[in-house]
Amino acid sequence: MRAAGGQTPRAVRSAPPAAAWRVVGFDPGLDVTGYGVVECAPGLVRLIEAGTVRSRGTAIEDRLASLHAGVAEVLADLRPAALAIEQIFVHARFPRTAVLMGHARGVICLAAAQARLAVHHYPPARVKRLLTGSGRADKSQMQRAVQRELGLAGPPQPADAADALAVALADWHLRLRPELLGCPRTEATRE
Numbered sequence: 001m002r003a004a005g006g007q008t009p010r011a012v013r014s015a016p017p018a019a020a021w022r023v024v025g026f027d028p029g030l031d032v033t034g035y036g037v038v039e040c041a042p043g044l045v046r047l048i049e050a051g052t053v054r055s056r057g058t059a060i061e062d063r064l065a066s067l068h069a070g071v072a073e074v075l076a077d078l079r080p081a082a083l084a085i086e087q088i089f090v091h092a093r094f095p096r097t098a099v100l101m102g103h104a105r106g107v108i109c110l111a112a113a114q115a116r117l118a119v120h121h122y123p124p125a126r127v128k129r130l131l132t133g134s135g136r137a138d139k140s141q142m143q144r145a146v147q148r149e150l151g152l153a154g155p156p157q158p159a160d161a162a163d164a165l166a167v168a169l170a171d172w173h174l175r176l177r178p179e180l181l182g183c184p185r186t187e188a189t190r191e
Helices: 060-078 095-114 124-132 139-150 159-181
Strands: 002-004 021-027 032-041 044-054 082-086 118-122
Touching: 002 060, 021 060, 021 159, 032 060, 032 159, 044 060, 044 139, 044 159, 060 095, 082 095, 082 159, 095 118, 118 124, 118 159, 124 139, 124 159, 139 159
Parallel strands: 021 082, 082 118
Antiparallel strands: 002 044, 021 032, 032 044
């Protein structure tokens, strides 16, 4: 089930600029997947919506089906032009977590393909380093970095939504901003 976050979008202008792009970022998880949508234009990035999609059921196929439905709803309602997603980080002590996260990523990528969206993949350490200067930033550091980047009154909640917004902001900095401003661009990782 989809739940929007507690942050109110920052009112920058009454209407988006003509060359605005919407990007949705996802922080994949089998239980809770964070999402965050930003609208980008030259010199402007603003929050549209952030929240979580929670899976339902006990069998993995039911959980994946409900996750897919929630992600598809986000894509249909918010109509992004592209999707940015975190790559899987595999910790040697928790290989099962990586496998479950891989299932969630697959469902998100499937929903993107069905919506005919380009998918851009970013390593978690690169996103963290880009926004905080450290590839090992913790959740609270990431929340404060997203708060600063988007000019929010407080840190975005929950942390899953903040992480998803960080991925969307990474897509802005690494792919969209250079394109919109006519600068050399750093490619996202393709899988």
